[in-house]
Amino acid sequence: MRDLEGVAEMILDGLTEAAAVRKAAEEYRALGRTIFRDRYGYGGVQRYWVVVDGQLHDAKAIAGVAYGHQRPDMGPLRHDQFSGGEAGANRALSRLGFTVVNSKPATADGERTWRLSVNQHLAHAKNTSGYVTADVVRVWGAYGGGQGVWVDSERTKEIDPAGVAVGVLHTGIHYADDLSDDGILYHYPMTNRAGKRDDSEIDAIKKAAELRVPLFVISKPTPSSRWREVRLAWVEGWDDRARVFSLTFDGQAPTKVLSHDDSDNQPFSLFGNNSRRANGSRKQRPGQRLFKLRVIQRYGSRCPLTGVTVPEMLDAAHLVPDAAGGSSDPRNGLPMNAALHRAFDSGLFAIHPETFEVQTQPGLTAANLGIYVATIADLPKKPHSDAMNWRYEWWAAQPKNAPDGGPRPAGSART
Numbered sequence: 001m002r003d004l005e006g007v008a009e010m011i012l013d014g015l016t017e018a019a020a021v022r023k024a025a026e027e028y029r030a031l032g033r034t035i036f037r038d039r040y041g042y043g044g045v046q047r048y049w050v051v052v053d054g055q056l057h058d059a060k061a062i063a064g065v066a067y068g069h070q071r072p073d074m075g076p077l078r079h080d081q082f083s084g085g086e087a088g089a090n091r092a093l094s095r096l097g098f099t100v101v102n103s104k105p106a107t108a109d110g111e112r113t114w115r116l117s118v119n120q121h122l123a124h125a126k127n128t129s130g131y132v133t134a135d136v137v138r139v140w141g142a143y144g145g146g147q148g149v150w151v152d153s154e155r156t157k158e159i160d161p162a163g164v165a166v167g168v169l170h171t172g173i174h175y176a177d178d179l180s181d182d183g184i185l186y187h188y189p190m191t192n193r194a195g196k197r198d199d200s201e202i203d204a205i206k207k208a209a210e211l212r213v214p215l216f217v218i219s220k221p222t223p224s225s226r227w228r229e230v231r232l233a234w235v236e237g238w239d240d241r242a243r244v245f246s247l248t249f250d251g252q253a254p255t256k257v258l259s260h261d262d263s264d265n266q267p268f269s270l271f272g273n274n275s276r277r278a279n280g281s282r283k284q285r286p287g288q289r290l291f292k293l294r295v296i297q298r299y300g301s302r303c304p305l306t307g308v309t310v311p312e313m314l315d316a317a318h319l320v321p322d323a324a325g326g327s328s329d330p331r332n333g334l335p336m337n338a339a340l341h342r343a344f345d346s347g348l349f350a351i352h353p354e355t356f357e358v359q360t361q362p363g364l365t366a367a368n369l370g371i372y373v374a375t376i377a378d379l380p381k382k383p384h385s386d387a388m389n390w391r392y393e394w395w396a397a398q399p400k401n402a403p404d405g406g407p408r409p410a411g412s413a414r415t
Contacts, residue, residue, distance in 0.1 A: 011077065012089065014067065014071060015066055015067045015096070021096060021098060024066040027065065033058065036061065042064070047104050051099040054121065055124050062093070064081070064089070099117075101114050111156065115216070116214070118140050119214075119230075132227070134228055142166065150168070160211075162207070164211065167218055168205070168247075169218045170184060170219045172219065183247050183250075186245045188243035188244065206235070215232070217231045232249070237293050238258075242311065246258075266329075268331055270320055272328075294328070295335055298331070298381055299335050304335070305336065306372055307373070316336075317344055319387040319388060319391040333387075334383060343369050349366075351388065352392060353385060353391075356376045362400070
């Protein structure tokens with residue numbers, strides 16, 4: 001092998017034109033990978049890939065064919081004339097300004113580069129609606145399982161013996177509302193399979209977060225569709241009690257992965273949201289998913305006023321509303337069942353900032369609103385006093401809430 005590498009260096013020193021590499025890459029894409037490799041006699045498993053125009057190509061085959069394009073008198077190189085490793089094709093292609101990536105890296109940095117390169121490559125394979133076929137997803141290793149979490153243990157075992165999660169499938173069947181334009185709340189697998197596979201997959205996602213490598217989120221336009229939407233996501237946090245991960249489609253890894261609530265150790269800001277409007281009308285709330293996770297981490301995954309614990313029925317309610325510029329600090333929120341959240345935002349009730357008791361609009365009682373525990377006094381952690389005061393003052397200032405002398409406890413309705 002050492003002699004072959006020495007020969008490779010000598011032969012490939014003659015590859016000096018980037019245009020020849022681009023011409024080989026164009027031929028590769030026009031013919032398709034299989035026909036191109038067969039035509040020029042390159043077979044076997046490929047480990048190294050060269051990025052040309054944002055797409056991945058077999059590095060060794062491209063270098064050998066590019067040599068022939070530059071030197072038509074010599075013709076393309078056979079696979080046994082040079083090495084495809086670091087000293088051969090990779091070195092020659094890198095020298096010409098091309099990026100060569102390893103599909104079986106031994107480091108987190110290498111794995112991150114590989115996944116980013118695959119994501120870039122898949123962008124070129126999308127149809128006009130932004131989807132790719134399931135076959136394309138499997139070929140490039142973005143997802144290879146039948147459901148749930150894809151842990152490519154064989155390919156990633158050099159990075160971690162237990163494997164690192166590569167992709168997750170969101171079917172939209174059980175948690176349809178958890179997938180948004182900016183990210184996803186991904187629920188822990190709960191299949192009770194043998195060998196603690198659920199726990200292993202959870203650990204593999206946490207390992208991806210620890211190593212700061214992204215995951216592919218795979219979803220379907222419809223349950224029976226052959227098309228797949230593929231987006232690259234970063235793990236930004238999780239809660240083991242609620243059994244949920246928060247993943248963001250942001251182009252960069254989060255500066256901090258949130259695995260527990262530490263908000264009491266941070267300065268509190270009452271205002272400062274990042275809402276924006278898309279297409280001039282539809283409002284997007286890019287922090288809402290992470291806000292929900294942080295609220296759950298702080299208070300638990302249970303509405304303290306109704307006792308609801310069903311994930312699909314829980315919201316993270318702002319005290320200072322998002323529309324008023326309220327911050328995404330969890331101390332500016334409470335977990336609340338979705339129907340009660342609507343009542344809260346409509347001003348049908350408020351929580352007194354000193355007694356922590358629910359007070360209702362005239363003519364209503366706690367029972368009318370489905371509130372079974374009309375206080376948050378027993379919550380181990382409370383919202384920030386500034387947020388509670390702001391909300392209560394806003395509520396009390398509404399004319400309908402104090403028609404005859406002020407608010408009243410939740411249990412006493414006035415007529």
